[in-house]
Amino acid sequence: MFRQPIVKQTLNALFWLPIPIVLVQYFVTIKTINGRSMQPTLNPDSSKWRDVVLFDRFSIGTRGRWDREDIVALKSPIKPKTLLVKRIVALEGDIVKTLPPYPDTEVTIPPGHVWVEGDESFHTEDSNIFGPIPLALINAKLVYIVWPLDRSGPLRRPSLPVTKQGVPRGSIWRHEMAELERARSREARVTRAVRDPPRKMPL
């Protein structure tokens, strides 16, 4: 039976399966973004395709490096099987001014928790609905947009767009400026903790 080539090949593939599974679970994953909760950063109306992005699991799951303004993938605290993609707005100890569906106007984030929000605040299921979420639910960080090609590239922090003298300010400049404005308005709602607690991770 084991001399049959098909059986042999499948057994060989099964034998080498653990390494790719571990790579996907602990290092990098490629995923497709569904829904419009992260518009205009991901899945903007102008693109025909859904975004394909690269998630880095190592820096979250093993090294524990997360920060404000990171886009992360997390398990939904209400429906454990669904994966959400949101942006971290505040870390533990910060005080956040919340948006409408949340009962209180201001929240202090408890230890071990973060406040996550989608960029499109009207179509998102985020911390304004279920409150601060434990860090253990977060399992990956978005690092790279793979598809579509015109927006593909590593994810950058918004910075002040630069134009040459005399060149009229085009749509790209306006988009970048709007992104910066949104980042500023997010940061304006957060009062940072006096001192960020140091992370005592070996890596």
Next chain:
Amino acid sequence: MSRYRPFSEALAGFRSITRPSVPAETRQAEALRSMKNFLHRLLTITRHPIRYAKPMLRRSFLNTRVRWVVFISKSWKDKGKIVGLMGLKFINYMSAVHLFYEHVGFVRVVSGPSMEPTLGVHGEYVIENRLSYQLCPESIARGDIVTLRSPLDPFRIVSKRVIGLAGDIICVDPTGTTAPSTEHVIVPKGHVWLMGDNAAMSRDSRLYGPVSTALIQGKFVARVSSA
């Protein structure tokens, strides 16, 4: 039946060896025969393990010696290839073991004061079942001892007992030490209420509220021994 094969049969076999173009068996029949052979071998080995293990072991030792000699005589490039493949196989094996621990479950050492009368402070070996919750998250029941990633520290795994499921009305603290004993909450959808058995030395839902089931990893099945 006589003990000797008839001459004609031996001749037939001889002819088939010398001339491979005699009408061959079909592929399926060959596969069936090899499967039969394999099953037969398996059965004989399981019936007389020692009788069959001895020559197999001897053969394997011989094989390793022959392999070593072959390895020594190879060029550096081929040696590198062989060692690399061995390393890759080792990593593969380790990741398989890790995946089994993570998704199926195995023996785990538990220590700490929070589950005191049930699980000792100085460490106990407990069998953990991770498969059943992954296949069916609805099977979480009141009274289960579950393992979860701590809501306070994502790199810590703690064990607590499930007190209430989603929709239950829970008295936060009947003793009235951390909250007034009249305070009651409804456990929200997709959450559970957890408590340590040793209420005085436990940080649990009384401190951080209802816990999402997405944090829960597995449940304890049985205690093996105390460490």
